[in-house]
Amino acid sequence: MSLLRTAFRPSVLSARVRQYATEAPQKKSNLVPMTLAVGGLGGLAFYVWSTRTGASSEPLPSALNSDQFVSFKVKKVVPYNHNSSTFIFELPPKTSSKLPVASCVVVQAEDPEALKDKKGNPVVRPYTPISAAENTGEIAFLIKRYETGVMSKHFHTLKPGDSLKIKGPIPKFPYKENEFDEVALIGGGSGITPLYQVITHALSSPSNTTKFKLLFSNVTEEDILMREDLDALAKKHPKTLEVVYLLDKPKDDWKGPKGFISSDVIKKYVSPATSERTMVMVCGPPGQVAAIAGKKDGFKQGEIGGVLKELGYTSDQVFKF
Structure with missing residues (x-):
């Protein structure tokens, strides 16, 4: 077992789960941005496809903060099915989420006092975006509404212009290419x-x-x-x-x-x-x-x-x- 994999195994992961990792900057690319046209795809499928196929001429800084919550405004809400929607948040221009794989973020209501658990603590929940880590100016979450889910129900009250606090990234599993068959x-x-x-x-x-x-x-x-x-x-x-x-x-x-x-x-x-x-x-x-x-x-x-x-x-x- 590799040293990297061992360091994040369940026995030691709990001690690190709240240590938010920052991805190292990527080498500058000389690729010219490409514009790809796709027909026949709609809704979420087109959104996810488009965010994952754009090339960037140089690495984008992360809009997220691993040490504190940052407020982001809802740009668009796209219904997916009877109980799920995609919530697209606006990031500052020329920034991206830069989330390493595998990692997530934690979210909190814009007013922490307005959404508390049974113990009186602000509700904080982890979510994994569906948008690409290099997607410029946006971060998107596909959220299913659960009747017992305090935060998922809060998500579904949000509309364009509303804000949500996001913090991260939180490392989950250090994926390494071809480590497994x-x-x-x-x-x-x-x-x-x-x-x-x-x-x-x-x-x-x-x-x-x-x-x-x-x-x-x-x-x-x-x-x-x-x-x-x-x-x-x-x-x-x-x-x-x-x-x-x-x-x-x-x-x-x-x-x-x-x-x-x-x-x-x-x-x-x-x-x-x-x-x-x-x-x-x-x-x-x-x-x-x-x-x-x-x-x-x-x-x-x-x-x-x-x-x-x-x-x-x-x-x-x-x-x-």
């Missing part, structure tokens, strides 16, 4: 966002040889977030990405797997625990994470449990976002 990504609902961050980063490299298996569960077909983008990636990278959608309540014409992500599903699609260079990353609602990999302990990883423990996977082979 296979990475299984198990997600549910809006838990797709950090998994998507890893996938798009890895597959953007022509040197990538790691095979990714995404098991993505949702209640209905309409609940599947970023499906157009995931399908496009799988079509473009058929040898290194396999996407499997599972539904709890499918319609009669659904041809994919049904039900929860069980031990049988994992055994069917994921390399066994005996494969040393296999990694499993999990992100979803707390109940799903607990059932698959054991409960998280706040920002700490918590003990390995659930289906993955039953199948013999160890804490070194599992990471919970």
